[in-house]
Amino acid sequence: MQEVSVEKLKEQAKELRKTALTMIYKAQSGHPGGSMSAADIVTALYFREMNIRPEEPKWEDRDRFVLSKGHVCPILYSALAVKGYFDKEILGTLRKQGSILQGHPDMKKCPGIDISTGSLGQGISCATGMALAGKRDKKDYRVFTLVGDGECQEGQVWEAAETAAKYKLDNLIVFVDNNRLQNDGTCEDIMPTQDLREKFAAFGFEAYRINGHLMEEIIDVLDMVRIHNNGKPKAIICNTVKGKGISFMENVPVWHGQAPDEQQYKKAMEDLERGFEA
Numbered sequence: 001m002q003e004v005s006v007e008k009l010k011e012q013a014k015e016l017r018k019t020a021l022t023m024i025y026k027a028q029s030g031h032p033g034g035s036m037s038a039a040d041i042v043t044a045l046y047f048r049e050m051n052i053r054p055e056e057p058k059w060e061d062r063d064r065f066v067l068s069k070g071h072v073c074p075i076l077y078s079a080l081a082v083k084g085y086f087d088k089e090i091l092g093t094l095r096k097q098g099s100i101l102q103g104h105p106d107m108k109k110c111p112g113i114d115i116s117t118g119s120l121g122q123g124i125s126c127a128t129g130m131a132l133a134g135k136r137d138k139k140d141y142r143v144f145t146l147v148g149d150g151e152c153q154e155g156q157v158w159e160a161a162e163t164a165a166k167y168k169l170d171n172l173i174v175f176v177d178n179n180r181l182q183n184d185g186t187c188e189d190i191m192p193t194q195d196l197r198e199k200f201a202a203f204g205f206e207a208y209r210i211n212g213h214l215m216e217e218i219i220d221v222l223d224m225v226r227i228h229n230n231g232k233p234k235a236i237i238c239n240t241v242k243g244k245g246i247s248f249m250e251n252v253p254v255w256h257g258q259a260p261d262e263q264q265y266k267k268a269m270e271d272l273e274r275g276f277e278a
Helices: 006-027 032-049 070-083 088-093 122-136 155-166 196-202 215-226 262-274
Strands: 064-067 143-148 172-178 206-211 234-239
Touching: 006 032, 006 070, 006 088, 006 215, 006 262, 032 070, 032 143, 032 172, 032 215, 064 070, 064 122, 070 088, 122 143, 122 155, 122 172, 155 172, 172 196, 196 206, 196 234, 206 215, 215 234
Parallel strands: 064 143, 143 172, 172 234, 206 234
Antiparallel strands: none
16 A cells, blocks of 8 residues: 555546546547546555556566456556556557557556456456455455446356355455446446445445545545455445546436547546536
8 A cells, every 4th residue: 555645646536537538539439437437446546555566567466456347448548557557658549450558458468457358247257266366375465346337237247246255255345336327328227236235245245335536435445445354355336427527428328438529528628627516
């Protein structure tokens, strides 16, 4: 863990949002809504919580991160670049032929990616396997994974949850980006996920619910789960807003996977810079 002030983390999250949005605008392709909702979680993990060495991406004892909702990789790429995994100039090549920054994270191309993801439901299974390997190898590293609430409609998520509880993987921390929207509309209309905190608890997790945009709450829950070596995997349900910080994107499903035009991009950057609040 690194000692970083809340204010510095908030500022870093703002910059990551701006960078991710710029990448998507330049590519004219990508997923801005979920990148914005996940920004504060990613910031807390990469700039305060995780034990990593950017100069040694495959360090055996590093904490692992699995972006199970792989389509929001622009926010992850932004964090990796700032941390020094690769040159920031590469950020402008998102989704271009031959780029290391593809539309979903590719561990064979991009330094800092612990597992390739994209097919929803599979990332949390990979994270569970990594956590199980850590336990069996008697390693101290932790495995963090970020899952979407729409993704929790996948049965594979719950098979992974059962496995994590059975093997007492208290080194697994699952964040759920609970922004209540998915590609085609609201999660409630498409396939209700019910109370995700209660569901993870029923599967044997130590489960929490927080505001995923309040950095203080994210830090507090991370401090709490860090000391709870009680044989239970952890689930942190983060209530978030899709498109957070951008006036015309917040809570609008179409921005799940649509790039802004020039006028929209300028307006969005203004909103992010001044700190738009609905």
